[in-house]
């Protein structure tokens with residue numbers, strides 16, 4: 001129930017009703033799931049595609065909509081976990097891919113489009129040197145290695161609860177549901193996210209609270225005093241894997257100051273905020289310049305791609321061969337062509353203006369629903385990203401997210417959306433991603449489904 005005061009019995013009843021409705025409308029998906037389970041754990045290619053009791057499978061997408069194998073058209077607010085801010089099968093991106101494919105898609109040799117993209121990113125994100133990879137995880141993994149090679153240190157600091165990909169350095173101190181074991185805010189314990197992460201990796205990664213200058217600073221100063229100075233601090237400038245939690249600008253400035261003071265490489269993980277919130281991501285929006293930036297997701301219009309930006313001084317370690325930053329598919333011509341089309345022709349100033357308009361509309365609509373039913377929820381959003389917090393208490397970091405968010409209600413909201421022709425990313429921590437192809441009608445559909453949900457849970 002947490003602080004929405006919605007009767008958990010009512011939520012359980014509605015969840016059962018909506019789950020049955022979903023299952024009745026997705027018989028083909030169930031058949032595919034049975035087939036898929038023979039050869040894929042959970043019947044999916046990645047655990048993030050899974051759903052209990054079975055996932056819905058999809059065939060195709062166009063603009064703001066995607067289609068299930070049952071043929072149901074769905075307004076897509078999931079957008080591939082934020083990759084598809086351009087909308088599905090954008091004609092200019094399709095054209096770029098179609099032009100590139102017959103010329104060869106992979107050489108393991110350099111091509112000109114990567115140079116052009118590095119020039120574009122240098123201009124937008126204000127860091128001069130770039131390398132390309134194939135995912136957000138690769139970007140954060142390699143950025144951390146570069147930072148370690150540059151500083152000659154090993155410890156890593158992250159924000160408690162933040163997600164930076166699926167490699168061992170960062171699968172620490174997230175997804176924790178019980179804060180009883182975590183310890184005080186200036187001395188959080190490091191906790192593995194699932195099995196298989198070596199203890200040495202867990203021990204090297206220290207988590208501090210987001211938006212808490214005092215406890216973040218205390219922990220870092222103590223690490224330095226104990227001869228355990230961090231190589232890097234990695235953070236999302238706005239936390240996106242617990243809905244959306246905006247930064248207090250003073251916090252970003254304090255992080256910048258303490259990392260500069262101790263020679264700690266500040267890495268902004270802009271895998272979600274980059275491209276989706278502004279062409280130059282959080283750097284453009286908040287004006288705090290880190291030492292390194294990681295990009296992924298929306299960078300290449302739905303083709304696999306990531307990027308790492310850095311200062312001249314730091315990237316000199318890659319330039320002189322001290323640190324190996326490599327990858328067979330890095331800067332592959334297909335992704336680079338799609339990234340160029342996206343950057344040069346699709347994510348224009350008008351596109352961002354449209355996203356801001358849509359986000360204002362969805363936020364105003366959902367806020368009006370909360371007011372109409374006197375429901376203690378509130379919205380947060382920037383540009384293409386946003387969420388409704390099913391909470392009255394303010395969510396400023398992971399600890400307050402766990403304390404205030406009504407997680408059962410979030411799960412019910414997902415079912416309500418799906419059964420009314422809308423999809424958002426599953427999981428209690430996900431936010432919506434709007435695409436430049438959404439229209440006011442898509443937004444109004446979302447708001448009307450939200451209205452129905454809040455009407456039913458407050459009845």
Ligand SMILES: Cc1ncc(COP(=O)(O)O)c(C=O)c1O
Pocket residue numbers: 081135136137138140163164165166236240241269270271272296297
């Ligand atoms: C902030 C952030 N960083 C890194 C990643 C990892 O990206 P990928 O899944 O492409 O490896 C994600 C993925 O959700 C993310 O949200």
